[in-house]
Amino acid sequence: MGSMLSIDRPAFHFPCLIGGRPVSRDERILVRYPFTGEVIGSVPRLDEEAVLEALASASSGPPRLSRHERSEILLRAAAHIEAQAGAVARLITWESGLCLKDTAYEVRRAVDVLRFSAYEALRDDGQCLAFDISANGKPRRGYTLREPLRLVTAITPFNHPLNQVAHKVAPSVASGSSMVLKPSEKTPLSAIYLASVLYESGLPPGMLSVVTGDPAEIGRALVTHPAVELVSFTGGVEIGKRIAGLLGYRRAVLELGGNDPLIVLDDADLDEAVRLAAYGCYKNSGQRCTAVKRLIVSERVADELAGRLAAASAQIKVGDPLDPATDMGTVISEAAARQLEAAAEDTLARGARLLFGNERRGALYGPTVMDHVPRDAPSVQRETFGPHAPILRVRDIDEAIAVANGTSYGLSAGVCTNDMGRVHRLVRELRCGTVNVREVPGYRSELSPFGGIKDSGIGIKEGVVEAMKAMTNVKLYTVPWE
Ligand code: NAD
Numbered sequence: 001m002g003s004m005l006s007i008d009r010p011a012f013h014f015p016c017l018i019g020g021r022p023v024s025r026d027e028r029i030l031v032r033y034p035f036t037g038e039v040i041g042s043v044p045r046l047d048e049e050a051v052l053e054a055l056a057s058a059s060s061g062p063p064r065l066s067r068h069e070r071s072e073i074l075l076r077a078a079a080h081i082e083a084q085a086g087a088v089a090r091l092i093t094w095e096s097g098l099c100l101k102d103t104a105y106e107v108r109r110a111v112d113v114l115r116f117s118a119y120e121a122l123r124d125d126g127q128c129l130a131f132d133i134s135a136n137g138k139p140r141r142g143y144t145l146r147e148p149l150r151l152v153t154a155i156t157p158f159n160h161p162l163n164q165v166a167h168k169v170a171p172s173v174a175s176g177s178s179m180v181l182k183p184s185e186k187t188p189l190s191a192i193y194l195a196s197v198l199y200e201s202g203l204p205p206g207m208l209s210v211v212t213g214d215p216a217e218i219g220r221a222l223v224t225h226p227a228v229e230l231v232s233f234t235g236g237v238e239i240g241k242r243i244a245g246l247l248g249y250r251r252a253v254l255e256l257g258g259n260d261p262l263i264v265l266d267d268a269d270l271d272e273a274v275r276l277a278a279y280g281c282y283k284n285s286g287q288r289c290t291a292v293k294r295l296i297v298s299e300r301v302a303d304e305l306a307g308r309l310a311a312a313s314a315q316i317k318v319g320d321p322l323d324p325a326t327d328m329g330t331v332i333s334e335a336a337a338r339q340l341e342a343a344a345e346d347t348l349a350r351g352a353r354l355l356f357g358n359e360r361r362g363a364l365y366g367p368t369v370m371d372h373v374p375r376d377a378p379s380v381q382r383e384t385f386g387p388h389a390p391i392l393r394v395r396d397i398d399e400a401i402a403v404a405n406g407t408s409y410g411l412s413a414g415v416c417t418n419d420m421g422r423v424h425r426l427v428r429e430l431r432c433g434t435v436n437v438r439e440v441p442g443y444r445s446e447l448s449p450f451g452g453i454k455d456s457g458i459g460i461k462e463g464v465v466e467a468m469k470a471m472t473n474v475k476l477y478t479v480p481w482e
Contacts, residue, residue: 004080005196007091012041014192016212018054020205025050029185029212034097034330034363035321041095043188043212051218052225054180054209059227061150062178063204067121070174074118076201078111081194085111088190090322092161095187097330097363099321102284110166110194113446116464117170120447131478141481146472148176149229153222155215155243157235158332159287159385161187165194167446168232171467173198173207180209182222184235186332188212215239223247230470234289234462237383237409237455244458253460253470255451257383258289258411260441261404263426264305265397266298268416272438274308276414277389280440282316282367285331286387289456290412290434290442294380296400299393306371306391310355313367313389330363331386337365340386343379344368347390350377357387381407397422405431410454412441433457 005014012031015022025044033040046054065073081088085107092103131140154168165183172179183191188210195210211218223231223246232253233243240256262280264273280292297305321329331337337360344358347370357368365386373380373390380390394400404413412434415426427435433452436443444450444463451461460470 004200005193007084007087007193010040010094012091012094012189014041014043014189016044016046016210017192017195017199018209018211019057020199023050029188029214031095031187031189033094034333037334037362041189043192046211046213046218048218048221051211051213051221054211055151055153055221055225055227058178058180058206058209059151059225060206062148062176062207065176065204069202070176071118071121073198073202074114074121074170074173077194077197078114078118080197080201081107081114082111088162088193091193092187092190093321093329095189096158096161096332097321098284099326099329100324101327102329106160106163109446110163113163113166113170113464116447117174117468120171120464120468121174131481139481140478142476142478144474144476146175147475149471149473150178151227152177152179152230152232152471153225153228154179154181154232155219155222155235156181156183156191158184158186159284159289162190162194164234165191167462167464167467168234169194169198169208171464172471173203174464175468175471177471178207180211180222182211182213182215182218185212185215219243220246232467232470251470252458253451253462253467254457255289255462256456257409258291258441258452258456259293259380259383259407259409260290260412260414260432261294261296262292262414262441263400263404263416264295264297264301265400265415265417265419265422266300267418268301269418270301270305270308273305273416274312276416276438276440277305277309278312278316278367280414280442281389282313282328282387285328287331287385288442290440292414292441293384293388293390294403295389295391296394296403297391298400299395302371302391302393306355306369309389310369313356313369316367318364318366328366328387331365332363334363336386337363340365340368340384340388343384344370344388347373347377347379350374352377352390375403375406383409397425401426401429405429408455409452411452411456412436414439414441433461
């Protein structure tokens, strides 16, 4: 692959990039701009045979690059993307309908991921161990080193088309592994663009391939090919569990859906709580695994919080995703917006009260605040992927914890209280992967460990450092030390 793909005009008809070569097909998957429904690009619809070939060619293992070389490639890619940040944000907006405020933020995050991975590539976490430490010991010393896996497959969702991909590809490059990536067929363009930038930045072709197609046709090969040592999957619980059933004797990172609460106790700073609720529920059109999907609020402050949140929701400018002033673009498709509308109707029919929203125009679906939501309503028991702000009222902290833990998910939680005793209790008793005090559940740095438990994941984390651990094997070697 000689040069970066052009991302200037919305005619993004990209090839797959297999072993550095552009591979095309007459059969295409069309990519539509959710705001208008127009076709703005397409990618090849590869069949299983083509994917098996890509896996076979990648399975000879990655070339050996020095830490310095891997780091430099990642830094160059970060600089390329930073220099083109506006165009990259527009590319993500075209394929996802997310507004430019969201996609510009996503580009900055992906640049962080590339840079942090570059720094981590330089860091040697090897251990040095003495072995003469008991009567059973011997005069030897041991050392550990991390060896890259030979072949990793990555499967990513639509909701952060660039950053989810960066979180898999950059740690793979940093650890020296070889990766075959299948991005979401809904948003495959920024993934292919990122790969082209990495090649342009000096990545040896054997270290990364991007394949696209119908997941029902090509998914199984990516998960079951005998050369695949790790499947790194981010997406919904249903597909994640289906993949878990196919893995066999193989390592997996499974970052699945969430149903994250923001718990607001009666001593909380309500200005802060309203700000966090609006940000947590609505950022990225509410389509984040760690979006606030339930507001669990002390009944003593619920009226006040509900009223203020409804007022704040009315300030959110929903509309044209390419207008820089827009706060919220579309969800991924009109079908997804219709599902959100139906979920709200169902919740209201179960006794909830609509305080704001539930308005749809095509794939635009605005902030929707519902109060007195019954805790067994399907829209709060299962993950609802959009800008819903359902308020569940609770008596006290005991009930807040029980409701928070009362679904099958366990990704993250945010808690609003100023009482340190309550903070300690919430951190101890919430069953999830992250607890953020006076912050949205989704807050993290790209370096910090990230991932859920229960249906949200099997406890193996992402974040650049943890992802690199998953993509490497620790080898111990010992030598005589007289
Ligand atoms: P999805 O599960 O529908 O799809 C995810 C990926 O799996 C896509 O690339 C899709 O093509 C692929 N896929 C579908 N069927 C497959 C099959 N049979 N075999 C192999 N691959 C297959 O998810 P989505 O709708 O794209 O994304 C939204 C979901 O992702 C939400 O549930 C969200 O919470 C979750 N998510 C989780 C995290 C996290 O880190 N925990 C982050 C972002 C999104």
